Amino acid sequence: MAKKRKNGAGDGIRIGDKFLSLDGYLTKKPKTDASQSSSESPPTNTEAITSKEGVSAANEGLLTSRNGPSSEDKRSKPIGNPKFFEARQALPLWSRQDDIRQRLRQNDVLVLVGETGSGKSTQVPQFLIQEDWCQRKKVKVQGDGGTQEIAVGGMIAVTQPRRVAATTLAHRVAKEANIPGHGKKDAERHGPLSHGIVGYSVRFDHRVPKGTKIKYVTEGMLLQELLRDPHLRHYSAIIVDEIHERSVDVDLLSGFLKQILSGDKAGRGGIPLKVVIMSATANVGSIKNFFSESGEPEAVPEAHKTSVDFLQVEGRQFPVEITHTPKPVPDIQEALLSTLFKIHKQESLFDKHGRKDILAFLTGQEEIESAKRLIEEHAETLPQGVPKVVVLPLFGQLSMEAQHKAFQPTKDKNTRKIVLATNIAETSVTVPGVRFVVDCGKAKVKQYRPRLGMESLLAKPISKSSAIQRTGRAGREGPGKCFRLYTEETYESLEKTDLPEILRTDVLNAVLTMKARGIDDVLAFPLMDPPEFESVEKALLHLHILGALADDVSITDIGRKMVMFPVPPPYARVLIAAATPKNDCLLEVIDIISCITAGDDIFLQIQSEETKEEAEEFRKELWRREGDLITYLTTIQLYAAENADRVRWCKDRKLNTRNMKQAMNIRKQLRGLCVKQKMMEQPPADPQPFYPVNPEKAATILKCFLKGFALKTAILAPDNSYVTAHGKHVVAVHPASVLHGQKKEAIMFLEHVYTQKNYAKKVSAIEAQWIVEAMERSG
DNA sequence: GAGCACTGC
Numbered sequence: 001m002a003k004k005r006k007n008g009a010g011d012g013i014r015i016g017d018k019f020l021s022l023d024g025y026l027t028k029k030p031k032t033d034a035s036q037s038s039s040e041s042p043p044t045n046t047e048a049i050t051s052k053e054g055v056s057a058a059n060e061g062l063l064t065s066r067n068g069p070s071s072e073d074k075r076s077k078p079i080g081n082p083k084f085f086e087a088r089q090a091l092p093l094w095s096r097q098d099d100i101r102q103r104l105r106q107n108d109v110l111v112l113v114g115e116t117g118s119g120k121s122t123q124v125p126q127f128l129i130q131e132d133w134c135q136r137k138k139v140k141v142q143g144d145g146g147t148q149e150i151a152v153g154g155m156i157a158v159t160q161p162r163r164v165a166a167t168t169l170a171h172r173v174a175k176e177a178n179i180p181g182h183g184k185k186d187a188e189r190h191g192p193l194s195h196g197i198v199g200y201s202v203r204f205d206h207r208v209p210k211g212t213k214i215k216y217v218t219e220g221m222l223l224q225e226l227l228r229d230p231h232l233r234h235y236s237a238i239i240v241d242e243i244h245e246r247s248v249d250v251d252l253l254s255g256f257l258k259q260i261l262s263g264d265k266a267g268r269g270g271i272p273l274k275v276v277i278m279s280a281t282a283n284v285g286s287i288k289n290f291f292s293e294s295g296e297p298e299a300v301p302e303a304h305k306t307s308v309d310f311l312q313v314e315g316r317q318f319p320v321e322i323t324h325t326p327k328p329v330p331d332i333q334e335a336l337l338s339t340l341f342k343i344h345k346q347e348s349l350f351d352k353h354g355r356k357d358i359l360a361f362l363t364g365q366e367e368i369e370s371a372k373r374l375i376e377e378h379a380e381t382l383p384q385g386v387p388k389v390v391v392l393p394l395f396g397q398l399s400m401e402a403q404h405k406a407f408q409p410t411k412d413k414n415t416r417k418i419v420l421a422t423n424i425a426e427t428s429v430t431v432p433g434v435r436f437v438v439d440c441g442k443a444k445v446k447q448y449r450p451r452l453g454m455e456s457l458l459a460k461p462i463s464k465s466s467a468i469q470r471t472g473r474a475g476r477e478g479p480g481k482c483f484r485l486y487t488e489e490t491y492e493s494l495e496k497t498d499l500p501e502i503l504r505t506d507v508l509n510a511v512l513t514m515k516a517r518g519i520d521d522v523l524a525f526p527l528m529d530p531p532e533f534e535s536v537e538k539a540l541l542h543l544h545i546l547g548a549l550a551d552d553v554s555i556t557d558i559g560r561k562m563v564m565f566p567v568p569p570p571y572a573r574v575l576i577a578a579a580t581p582k583n584d585c586l587l588e589v590i591d592i593i594s595c596i597t598a599g600d601d602i603f604l605q606i607q608s609e610e611t612k613e614e615a616e617e618f619r620k621e622l623w624r625r626e627g628d629l630i631t632y633l634t635t636i637q638l639y640a641a642e643n644a645d646r647v648r649w650c651k652d653r654k655l656n657t658r659n660m661k662q663a664m665n666i667r668k669q670l671r672g673l674c675v676k677q678k679m680m681e682q683p684p685a686d687p688q689p690f691y692p693v694n695p696e697k698a699a700t701i702l703k704c705f706l707k708g709f710a711l712k713t714a715i716l717a718p719d720n721s722y723v724t725a726h727g728k729h730v731v732a733v734h735p736a737s738v739l740h741g742q743k744k745e746a747i748m749f750l751e752h753v754y755t756q757k758n759y760a761k762k763v764s765a766i767e768a769q770w771i772v773e774a775m776e777r778s779g
Numbered sequence: 780g781a782g783c784a785c786t787g788c
Contacts, residue, residue: 162785203787220787228788249786365782397782423783444783457783501785509787566787597787605782666787673788735780756781 080177091119092314097127104274107309108261109291111277111284115315120278121241122173125156125214134236139269152271153236159219161245163202166216170200204665219249226256226517231267237274244279246500248510255526261306281465290528318475324488332440335485337374343436349387349416353478355433357417361470363442363459368393368420387414394421397600400658409433426469437474441486448506450538456754463498500529507531508569511539512548515555516563546573567597570708577707579679585701586680588633590670595632598663604654615654626698627739627764641690702764706774713771715746722747725771731760739763
């Protein structure tokens with residue numbers, strides 16, 4: 001039996017769902033699942049899944065039914081490190097391994113629904129690597145130069161939406177799957193992933209030992225591999241994990257997998273590719289249909305029909321009791337305050353499962369900060385004898401240290417932790433010790449509006465599946481309670497799932513991705529949720545303006561070059577413009593793009609008044625009158641020239657150290673790619689002395705950016721507002737910009753977001769004439 | 780005067 005987990009211990013906390021699958025190994029399975037224990041409590045995620053008897057052998061009418069696992073299956077004994085056998089055998093998924101193998105022998109696709117802690121991300125690839133169909137095979141294929149013999153298969157790729165999930169899973173599975181003793185010397189020298197059968201590949205970090213059978217990758221990385229290897233010949237199987245998150249990348253990947261599955265497999269020498277789709281939510285009907293339906297039934301010969309099987313396994317969730325408000329709450333802050341203190345007064349601080357802290361989901365930084373003030377004020381009035389509270393904010397723009405505080409157990413035994421978090425705590429990170437969840441029912445979502453070419457960021461009601469996900473956060477370590485600050489009717493009125501990202505973002509990159517991978521008719525490409533025609537049309541037009549597509553909508557050499565760069569297409573276009581001998585500012589442009597694509601703003605917001613003055617004094621040497629882009633350039637150049645203490649340097653200027661490090665990684669990657677593309681010579685290594693760019697050079701750099709962003713320009717109107725050159729909308733310069741409150745003849749902005757107002761971000765001062773020139777030259 | 784969250788040879 002698995003050992004009982006020490007509560008509040010540091011094991012694998014805070015790294016998202018994947019790392020928390022450690023729970024699966026260390027936590028004793030609760031005796032009662034929600035479905036059996038909580039007849040009076042509202043349905044939880046667990047119940048929704050287990051109520052269907054756990055398994056459904058929905059065969060989609062395409063295969064013969066079976067009577068459980070085959071008795072002649074000789075591989076039920078684990079391979080790998082015996083140290084982990086016991087823990088692995090205790091996982092809910094373990095007893096299903098023969099079933100899973102059987103289903104995949106008879107089907108092309110298996111849709112597997114299993115909650116966090118079922119062990120699906122770690123175990124399924126290990127179940128499959130010894131299968132006959134999973135072995136590398138030599139086959140003959142027709143190539144350009146006639147018939148050639150190639151090797152197909154042998155590896156399994158497991159995709160993850162986040163880098164940290166891919167790397168932590170790989171480490172975990174390497175420990176389980178590698179035979180101890182093998183390659184010991186390598187392991188001592190280079191770590192556990194230097195040998196053996198498990199590897200990973202994520203941006204900036206690749207560990208793929210010779211002989212790798214299981215490779216954890218980010219979704220984007222597999223898309224990138226598709227560019228070189230359209231038939232995925234290295235792989236016998238692709239496991240798509242966390243498909244319910246529905247990133248643009250996973251949607252595209254699903255389309256390409258569907259094409260490979262329904263194609264004639266000639267590119268793979270007739271060797272089929274197996275696909276396992278894994279999801280945490282039971283709501284997978286449309287995904288099943290997507291893979292089993294062929295677009296045109298008559299056109300597909302019977303032999304190429306894709307057979308899809310479906311399996312559900314129970315997770316390891318403790319029951320969570322849900323309470324809705326009887327009436328809609330007029331004031332969310334007030335409702336939050338009373339709910340938090342009701343929990344705090346009525347509930348004990350500890351029980352046999354450990355700490356009982358509170359996690360509240362709010363929409364954004366502003367709401368979190370004002371709630372924090374209110375709670376702290378109210379906490380002052382708590383009577384003697386009532387435990388204290390400590391309020392910890394948690395959102396993306398917080399510094400690493402501040403985020404870390406929310407994960408640490410409180411030191412004082414008589415204090416309850418209240419974490420006020422954005423959506424970051426829904427999927428990206430896990431706060432340990434949480435047994436109570438308070439859910440405001442809303443989240444800020446980005447939505448792209450193709451007609452306006454801008455996006456909005458507004459608080460909207462969450463989906464049912466998101467509400468269930470939030471609720472589940474209370475039942476990770478023991479039985480929990482969830483308080484929804486909305487009525488049951490409101491819950492029932494919520495959409496089943498969130499709108500997939502591909503329907504919420506600019507499909508510019510998605511369309512170029514397809515074009516570069518040989519999709520001529522992007523409207524015919526199979527997608528689970530195809531974007532509106534207008535969005536695709538807009539993207540095609542935009543790509544044409546950028547020079548990535550020719551008049552006949554075929555991809556150009558510029559377009560092919562653009563997809564080589566891991567940045568959005570307009571930025572890739574700027575890189576290409578900067579590399580021409582006339583402009584010759586590639587290093588500078590790489591520096592700027594690295595800062596911008598490193599994540600959120602590298603400049604942290606300054607919280608208190610006192611630090612503000614100090615930091616602004618330091619920041620003044622970075623500011624440039626040309627605007628934000630040249631300010632970024634100065635910043636990263638000074639950072640790269642700083643040789644003593646870069647962390648200190650960032651702290652003084654209130655820069656996000658994490659993003660600065662990321663920017664330096666991107667800078668290195670882009671420099672490498674540009675050298676490889678013969679766009680420049682190998683640049684000298686850091687640190688280089690800092691010379692501020694002169695105004696002429698700055699103008700050249702901004703003109704290069706106009707090659708990618710000519711549509712995002714505005715001209716100062718007589719009433720001192722900025723009016724966009726295309727569309728004639730009024731935009732305001734965002735307060736975070738160095739050009740906020742200044743009047744310039746014209747501006748170029750890289751981002752255009754509606755929040756409180758129509759804001760232009762990442763703003764530079766330009767001349768109106770440059771806009772005309774940039775459009776002409778694009779011609 | 781204001782800041783959901785991820786990601787890419």
